[in-house]
Amino acid sequence: MSSDLLKSCGLRLTPSRKAVLDVLRNHSEPMTAEKIHTLACQSSRMGLSTTYRVLAQLTEHGLVLKNDGLDGFCYYQLHTHTHRHTLHCSVCGAVVFMDECPLETLESQLAAQTGYIITSHSLSFTGICPACQKKCPPDISHTCK
Structure with missing residues (x-):
């Protein structure tokens, strides 16, 4: 292969x-x-x-x-x-995949407005997973390791 x-x-x-x-x-x-x-x-x-x-x-x-x-x-x-879109934990590095593409409508609109043939896109969110939120104080959770 x-x-x-x-x-x-x-x-x-x-x-x-x-x-x-x-x-x-x-x-x-x-x-x-x-x-x-x-x-x-x-x-x-x-x-x-x-x-x-x-x-x-x-x-x-x-x-x-x-x-x-x-x-x-x-x-x-x-x-x-x-394609698959992801959600990343900025503390532990965990990755969660989104099942649906929230950008399909936006992609169609952009193609119609600009005349582009859009061949791909990516979307990634970064946040703090529930497990890391429990380990970190709320006011500094974005920097807790």
């Missing part, structure tokens, strides 16, 4: 690309490059710079989606040509 996916983009299968794709395929939640690297290194030895390079190549060829998190990290996920 990895080989066909890469071949369709003009890329050859390397151990590093296979390891990164396997990690992304086995985890539906968006992950940082560091987390992907840690998991990919369980099956293939590579440096962190190689992981970043592979992610950049896969993103450039449209196989991986990259989103900037409000926490300063970039999050990567396999581009399945379906």
